[in-house]
Amino acid sequence: MSTAHTPDRPEDGRDDDPQDRAPEHGHAPGHDQDDRAGYKTDADAGSVDERDEADAPAVDPAAENAEGGEPAARVELPEEQQGEQEIPTFDLTLQIRRYNPEVSDEVHWDEFKLTMYGTDRVLDALHKVKWEIDGSLSFRRSCAHGVCGSDAMRINGQNRLACKVLLKDLDLSKPVTVEPIKGLPCEKDLIVDMEPFFQSYREIMPFLVAGGNEPTMERYQSQEDRARFDDTTKCILCAACTSSCPVFWTDGQYFGPAAIVNAHRFIFDSRDDAGDLRLEILNDKEGVWRCRTTFNCTEACPRGIQVTKAIAEVKNAILSRSM
Amino acid sequence: MSTPLKASISVPRSKDLEVNGVKYNRSSSRRNNFEMYAWLFMRLSGVVLLVLVFVHLWVNLVSPEGGVEAVDFAFVAGKWASPFWQVFDMLLLWLAMLHGTNGLRVIIDDYAERDRTRFWLKVFLFTTSAFVILLGTLVIFTFEPCPAGADPALLASFCAAG
Numbered sequence: 001m002s003t004a005h006t007p008d009r010p011e012d013g014r015d016d017d018p019q020d021r022a023p024e025h026g027h028a029p030g031h032d033q034d035d036r037a038g039y040k041t042d043a044d045a046g047s048v049d050e051r052d053e054a055d056a057p058a059v060d061p062a063a064e065n066a067e068g069g070e071p072a073a074r075v076e077l078p079e080e081q082q083g084e085q086e087i088p089t090f091d092l093t094l095q096i097r098r099y100n101p102e103v104s105d106e107v108h109w110d111e112f113k114l115t116m117y118g119t120d121r122v123l124d125a126l127h128k129v130k131w132e133i134d135g136s137l138s139f140r141r142s143c144a145h146g147v148c149g150s151d152a153m154r155i156n157g158q159n160r161l162a163c164k165v166l167l168k169d170l171d172l173s174k175p176v177t178v179e180p181i182k183g184l185p186c187e188k189d190l191i192v193d194m195e196p197f198f199q200s201y202r203e204i205m206p207f208l209v210a211g212g213n214e215p216t217m218e219r220y221q222s223q224e225d226r227a228r229f230d231d232t233t234k235c236i237l238c239a240a241c242t243s244s245c246p247v248f249w250t251d252g253q254y255f256g257p258a259a260i261v262n263a264h265r266f267i268f269d270s271r272d273d274a275g276d277l278r279l280e281i282l283n284d285k286e287g288v289w290r291c292r293t294t295f296n297c298t299e300a301c302p303r304g305i306q307v308t309k310a311i312a313e314v315k316n317a318i319l320s321r322s323m
Numbered sequence: 324m325s326t327p328l329k330a331s332i333s334v335p336r337s338k339d340l341e342v343n344g345v346k347y348n349r350s351s352s353r354r355n356n357f358e359m360y361a362w363l364f365m366r367l368s369g370v371v372l373l374v375l376v377f378v379h380l381w382v383n384l385v386s387p388e389g390g391v392e393a394v395d396f397a398f399v400a401g402k403w404a405s406p407f408w409q410v411f412d413m414l415l416l417w418l419a420m421l422h423g424t425n426g427l428r429v430i431i432d433d434y435a436e437r438d439r440t441r442f443w444l445k446v447f448l449f450t451t452s453a454f455v456i457l458l459g460t461l462v463i464f465t466f467e468p469c470p471a472g473a474d475p476a477l478l479a480s481f482c483a484a485g
Contacts, residue, residue, distance in 0.1 A: 203349075251436055253349055286349055289358035292433070319363065322356060 075118070075168040088118045092167060093175035094125050096137065099186050110134070111175065116167050122155055122178065123162040126190075139190035146302060149238030153190050154179040159240040159300040181243035183252060197239045200255045204263035204281055209274035225270040232265040232310050234303040241297035241307050247290050254290045255282065257297035257307045264310040267317060279318045288315050361425055368422045375415045397479040400468035404481065409463055416459045424452040 075090055094112045112129050123144055130137045142148040144163045151162040155178055156170060162178070170176050184192040210219065235258060242248050242256035263282055267275040282288045288311055297307035382402075387393040402408040427448050435441040469482035 200349075247433055250433055280354065283356065283359060284349070284354060285358055287358070289362045290432075292429075315362070318359060322359060 073166075073168050074171055089115050090118070090168075090172060091115050092125070092170075092172045094129065095175045095177045096126075096129070096189070097177075097179040098137075098189055099180075100136070100188055109177075110137075118168050120167050121163055122160075122165045122167060122170075122176070123151060125167060125176075126162060126178070137190075138188045147236060149236035149302075152181055152238040152240040152243070152302070154181055159244040161238060161240070161302040164302055181239060183243045183245070183249045184239065192239075192243075194239060196252050197242055197256065197258065198237075200242075200259040201237065201262060204255070204259050204266075204278055205274060206262045206266065208266065208269070208272055209277075210271050211273045219271045221270055228270070229265050229268040231305050232261045232268075234305055235261050235265070236303060237262075238302060240300040240302055241305075244296040244300035246294060246296065247292060253286045255284070255287055257291075257311060260288055260291075260311050260314055261305060261307055264314055267314065275317075276321065279314070279321055282314055283318050283322075288318065291315070361429075365422065365425060368418045372415075372418050372422060375411070375418065378411075379415055396477050400466070400479040401481075403463065403466050404468055404479070413460060413463050416463070417456060420452055420456045420459075424448060 092114055094114055096110050096112070097107060098110050099107045112133060114125055114128055116125055116128070123141060126137065126139055126141075130139075139151065139153070139162070141151040141163065144151070146161055146164045149161070152159060153162055154160075155162065155165055156176060159181055167176070178190065180186050180190045180192050184194060184197060186192050237258060239258060241261070242258045245254065245257055247254045248256050260282060263278045266272045267278050269275075291308070291311045293308055293312070295308050297311075298305070298309070301307055383394055384391045387398065403412070428445060431441055431444045431448065435444055469478055475483060
């Protein structure tokens with residue numbers, strides 16, 4: 001059910017189509033970029049399919065929501081996958097930036113020739129290298145399904161989650177390059193020290209500060225008030241945005257998009273009382289005013305958060321508070 | 324038992340930590356509105372400069388008879404005899420210089436990696452900007468349109484009358 005196939009998707013008899021079944025990797029591939037629809041996990045796979053069937057005549061929400069559309073598949077896969085037919089395979093060259101301070105301070109690139117399947121992601125290629133070719137390769141991954149935010153890396157020069165990039169969407173005529181994210185100190189291979197990133201996150205106080213009368217049950221909030229900061233609740237702290245920001249690359253002193261997004265989530269929360277304090281923190285020399293609106297962060301966010309817009313809203317909030 | 328309010332919340336900010344040239348914490352906690360006003364100034368002065376610059380170009384290069392060839396000492400003297408053009412040119416000078424200086428200050432902050440490099444580049448930048456602004460302002464207000472003993476052919480027409 002990749003976008004390329006969507007128009008021809010049979011509305012029933014889906015079971016004949018092995019590509020269309022919730023694949024072994026969990027989520028339906030067509031919904032990789034469907035961030036607006038909220039969180040989806042493996043457990044939701046059933047309901048996702050139901051919803052799809054109900055919505056089938058309407059426009060595909062994935063196509064509607066994905067900013068700029070999903071990348072077109074660059075590898076032609078047969079349109080119809082009948083019954084016993086195998087999933088198509090293709091060859092690719094994977095270049096990985098290697099660094100191991102215990103062996104050498106030099107950085108080098110390793111090249112691997114792999115044969116992968118049409119349903120595989122960059123993370124599967126990394127697994128194949130680690131499990132079958134070179135066990136010394138190090139990278140982080142936890143859930144492997146785009147929720148935990150552990151495997152942000154620079155794939156073909158763009159910050160992406162390795163578990164959300166399908167190999168067939170990449171240009172396989174050239175080698176696929178994988179590097180650690182920039183701006184944070186590299187510890188080994190694709191693993192960076194996230195401490196400066198989390199330090200900024202801690203500084204904006206990413207927790208609810210609510211005073212007044214303590215309610216006996218939950219704190220109520222209208223749907224409109226909840227919708228005000230809905231976009232910024234989606235952050236998974238993968239650091240793809242912060243490490244794509246050229247201002248952060250300079251000296252790492254800038255708070256960074258991720259910290260501002262998470263401050264935004266509480267500043268615009270009607271239940272929170274510490275908005276002024278967070279605005280004051282972000283009115284720093286290294287705060288929101290260092291944003292140059294290059295939109296790298298918005299482009300990098302695997303959750304589709306409008307990061308630059310959120311930063312602009314925080315700028316406006318600081319301005320209107322001071323004027 | 325309510326949550327403590329603003330005053331008692333301290334921002335977690337541990338001491339400066341630097342490992343292999345990477346600063347793990349922000350080195351300063353300067354809290355004032357300077358960066359905000361600088362940001363606002365860039366936007367507002369940019370809009371005003373768009374008008375000023377194009378009026379300036381039109382008046383100096385397009386509207387005079389003979390176009391760009393017509394600009395000479397007499398033309399400038401004639402313009403600065405009017406307080407309107409004095410104020411106009413001073414506004415243009417100040418806004419353009421401050422806008423440009425702040426832009427370069429931001430570029431230095433973004434591209435210079437060491438604090439010492441930043442400091443010296445900014446010293447150089449601010450000195451030259453202050454020099455140009457002061458010199459320009461001085462010229463606008465002390466300009467002598469009819470210097471004694473000059474060739475009358477080069478001067479503005481009103482010099483002959485006086």
